[in-house]
Amino acid sequence: MNDFFEKMIQQQQQSLPFVLYCKPNSDAIMGMFQQNDNLYDVVDFTEKGFVFSSFDGHKNYIIPEEYSEIKHFVFSKKEVSENENEFASPNEIVKTNFERLVAKGIVAIKENEFQKVVLSRKETIDLVDFDLVTTFENLVQLYPATFVYCFFHPKIGIWMGATPEQLLKVEDNIFKTMALAGTQKNTGYELVVWADKEKQEQQFVTDYIVSELNKVSKSILVSEPYSIKAGSIWHIKTDISGQLNSAENLKEVVGLLHPTPAVCGLPKLESKQFILENENYDRTFYTGYLGELNSSSTSDKASSDLFVNLRCMEIEMDLDLKMTKANLFMGCGITKDSIPEKEWEESINKSMTMKRGL
Ligand SMILES: C=C(O[C@H]1C=CC=C(C(=O)O)[C@@H]1O)C(=O)O
Numbered sequence: 141m142n143d144f145f146e147k148m149i150q151q152q153q154q155s156l157p158f159v160l161y162c163k164p165n166s167d168a169i170m171g172m173f174q175q176n177d178n179l180y181d182v183v184d185f186t187e188k189g190f191v192f193s194s195f196d197g198h199k200n201y202i203i204p205e206e207y208s209e210i211k212h213f214v215f216s217k218k219e220v221s222e223n224e225n226e227f228a229s230p231n232e233i234v235k236t237n238f239e240r241l242v243a244k245g246i247v248a249i250k251e252n253e254f255q256k257v258v259l260s261r262k263e264t265i266d267l268v269d270f271d272l273v274t275t276f277e278n279l280v281q282l283y284p285a286t287f288v289y290c291f292f293h294p295k296i297g298i299w300m301g302a303t304p305e306q307l308l309k310v311e312d313n314i315f316k317t318m319a320l321a322g323t324q325k326n327t328g329y330e331l332v333v334w335a336d337k338e339k340q341e342q343q344f345v346t347d348y349i350v351s352e353l354n355k356v357s358k359s360i361l362v363s364e365p366y367s368i369k370a371g372s373i374w375h376i377k378t379d380i381s382g383q384l385n386s387a388e389n390l391k392e393v394v395g396l397l398h399p400t401p402a403v404c405g406l407p408k409l410e411s412k413q414f415i416l417e418n419e420n421y422d423r424t425f426y427t428g429y430l431g432e433l434n435s436s437s438t439s440d441k442a443s444s445d446l447f448v449n450l451r452c453m454e455i456e457m458d459l460d461l462k463m464t465k466a467n468l469f470m471g472c473g474i475t476k477d478s479i480p481e482k483e484w485e486e487s488i489n490k491s492m493t494m495k496r497g498l
Pocket residue numbers: 258260305320321322323375401402403450451469470471472473474490
């Protein structure tokens with residue numbers, strides 16, 4: 141094993157926080173190794189480091205640059221064998237419960253409580269011969285177009301994932317973001333046809349992001365929606381970029397965007413309330429955001445590069461510190477035209493992103 145991964149294991153054995161990450165289409169893995177075990181809060185978004193924030197917005201932590209050793213490692217592409225372990229399928233009760241939740245969401249939409257809501261579930265699987273480094277490397281190799289990460293803090297736990305969704309990238313006052321929603325399974329054809337339900341689900345996200353960013357931007361450019369592959373599923377994506385009125389209002393800009401209707405719903409407050417009252421579990425960091433905040437580790441200029449925490453899992457340790465379980469998180473955008481059983485299938489397809497890497 142190389143020094144870089146040795147350092148990661150050492151850090152975890154000493155209960156010291158770290159994060160490893162690889163940006164989309166990059167061949168470099170960045171590592172930040174915190175030198176103490178403090179849990180630092182993000183207060184005003186002028187901090188520098190790697191943020192890890194929860195869906196509900198109450199937990200905003202950072203691995204600060206100033207207390208971390210920063211290393212990077214350039215890797216080469218290699219074939220990885222996808223996991224062939226059959227994980228036990230979720231039972232009928234889990235399926236029925238999720239479909240009931242979706243049906244309840246559809247009723248609320250039809251009663252005009254909101255227009256869209258993203259409903260999710262957590263699936264716990266047993267891990268056999270789990271190895272953190274191998275799983276991280278698998279995710280990096282399998283999903284080169286995503287943001288792949290492995291985060292550890294002794295006061296939070298271990299999280300890892302491969303997310304296709306950028307929340308916000310800002311350098312000076314130039315920003316880039318995306319509206320990503322709508323899902324279908326990859327069947328091997330490059331010509332992807334979208335139904336109105338998915339087009340509308342994604343258009344809600346574009347419209348919301350553009351209207352929020354209009355409040356703080358001088359100019360905004362919006363691409364046509366197009367299909368994009370993330371692992372074995374397709375999404376609809378719109379690129380959104382422009383110039384902010386001022387570069388200093390990062391806290392405000394993130395606050396306007398998070399959580400977008402790609403992970404929460406529309407309107408934001410009503411759909412969020414429905415999620416908190418009905419999902420029956422705490423999302424914690426799933427559908428939160430993570431990434432570089434005012435970082436100067438990859439260029440001379442400080443820039444922020446934040447992603448939405450999707451296609452992710454939390455690794456649980458037993459009393460002997462053996463990693464024995466993984467909690468996988470999957471959500472689906474619900475509109476008036478959703479069909480509960482199809483949303484269930486979609487959640488199964490999304491869970492494969494993590495299962496393949498294990
Ligand atoms: C909420 C998730 O995905 C979002 C991003 C892309 C497509 C989505 C969808 O089709 O529902 C979701 O909005 C998830 O993967 O857990």
